[in-house]
Amino acid sequence: MSLYLEHVSQQFGQTPALRDITLEIKKGEFIAILGPSGCGKTTLLRAIGGFIKPTEGTIRLDETIYSDGHTMVPVEARDLGMVFQSFALWPHMTVEEHVRFPMESKRQKHLSAEEKRRAVEQAIANMGLLPYAKRLPGELSGGQRQRVALARAIVGKPSILLMDEPLSALDAELKISMRREIQDIHSQTGATIIYVTHDQSEALAMADRIIVMKNGAIEQIGTPQEIYASPRTEFVASFVSKCNMVQGKWRDHQFHVAGSTLVYEDQAIAPVFKEKGIYPVRPEQFRLSRTGQGLAATVTNRQYNGREIQYSLRCANGWFTVYTGCEAMFQPGEEVRMILKDQEGAGR
Numbered sequence: 001m002s003l004y005l006e007h008v009s010q011q012f013g014q015t016p017a018l019r020d021i022t023l024e025i026k027k028g029e030f031i032a033i034l035g036p037s038g039c040g041k042t043t044l045l046r047a048i049g050g051f052i053k054p055t056e057g058t059i060r061l062d063e064t065i066y067s068d069g070h071t072m073v074p075v076e077a078r079d080l081g082m083v084f085q086s087f088a089l090w091p092h093m094t095v096e097e098h099v100r101f102p103m104e105s106k107r108q109k110h111l112s113a114e115e116k117r118r119a120v121e122q123a124i125a126n127m128g129l130l131p132y133a134k135r136l137p138g139e140l141s142g143g144q145r146q147r148v149a150l151a152r153a154i155v156g157k158p159s160i161l162l163m164d165e166p167l168s169a170l171d172a173e174l175k176i177s178m179r180r181e182i183q184d185i186h187s188q189t190g191a192t193i194i195y196v197t198h199d200q201s202e203a204l205a206m207a208d209r210i211i212v213m214k215n216g217a218i219e220q221i222g223t224p225q226e227i228y229a230s231p232r233t234e235f236v237a238s239f240v241s242k243c244n245m246v247q248g249k250w251r252d253h254q255f256h257v258a259g260s261t262l263v264y265e266d267q268a269i270a271p272v273f274k275e276k277g278i279y280p281v282r283p284e285q286f287r288l289s290r291t292g293q294g295l296a297a298t299v300t301n302r303q304y305n306g307r308e309i310q311y312s313l314r315c316a317n318g319w320f321t322v323y324t325g326c327e328a329m330f331q332p333g334e335e336v337r338m339i340l341k342d343q344e345g346a347g348r
């Protein structure tokens with residue numbers, strides 16, 4: 001079952017929170033909605049969940065209309081599970097009571113009491129919460145509380161799981177292990193996951209496709225590889241990860257770097273960069289050398305993290321970032337060449 005959004009817009013007074021969103025999310029896909037604060041991510045999720053009725057447009061699950069100009073299916077009648085940033089647990093309810101709660105809804109009334117009991121037990125066991133079933137939220141760690149929220153979301157076996165920054169309240173280490181648990185839930189349940197985040201690494205690591213949003217509109221939709229390697233706009237290039245914008249002139253599918261004799265070949269660079277006289281280069285696409293044909297630059301800062309070295313550099317083209325392996329070290333203040341790896345020898 002695919003979820004379709006057709007020309008969905010949301011206006012809050014003078015604020016256009018969503019602008020003409022059209023997209024199809026296929027059954028079983030893991031979709032990340034990525035964008036800066038205020039770009040409309042949560043509003044999009046709330047519209048899909050049924051917490052708001054969009055000002056315009058249609059949301060449907062195959063042929064079942066969830067909302068349009070005439071219809072508004074309430075939250076509890078939609079085939080969805082939800083997990084939010086704040087966990088949203090009741091302080092007076094035990095783990096088991098939380099997970100049982102969705103089973104009392106009308107959508108589950110076709111199940112017998114025994115089937116419900118088994119579903120609750122299985123969801124609790126799947127999330128490793130059996131020893132804590134009788135505990136209250138106040139007696140659990142942050143990670144355990146988030147597992148309760150996940151168990152509650154999956155117990156009714158919904159077709160779609162909506163997740164709004166579910167890991168943002170957790171510390172860095174716990175985040176990584178919970179990422180894995182969410183990926184496991186995805187593969188075990190086969191549910192479609194729509195996952196809101198402003199964390200680029202989370203989106204790149206987990207999603208089948210990423211929707212990058214800006215100012216209420218979709219800026220680009222693509223696989224993590226497409227979004228990273230072939231950004232279509234300057235915003236996507238610099239939001240999704242660091243990106244160096246080399247200045248110059250495009251002529252006949254070749255890029256002439258400003259202030260040098262270097263020429264880069266076109267590598268499917270998007271038209272928007274060509275119009276602006278830019279060649280986008282990711283930090284790991286350059287290598288540094290003391291000799292050779294490359295952009296002359298001065299090392300201004302060096303940070304070693306065990307796996308790689310991250311350099312900041314200044315050159316006539318502006319400030320650059322380059323990530324290299326740990327085999328050679330360059331000193332701050334040192335004059336170096338930044339050489340585009342896959343175009344070695346380019347130049348005239």
Ligand SMILES: Nc1ncnc2c1ncn2[C@@H]1O[C@H](COP(=O)(O)OP(=O)(O)OP(=O)(O)O)[C@@H](O)[C@H]1O
Pocket residue numbers: 012013015016017035036037038039040041042043044198
């Ligand atoms: N109920 C509301 N009433 C008025 N304006 C709202 C309402 N909800 C959201 N907005 C506005 O709509 C815009 C989009 O908000 P939204 O919460 O969707 O952004 P977001 O991308 O999820 O941001 P964040 O990452 O900070 O949570 C913002 O300008 C916000 O102020």
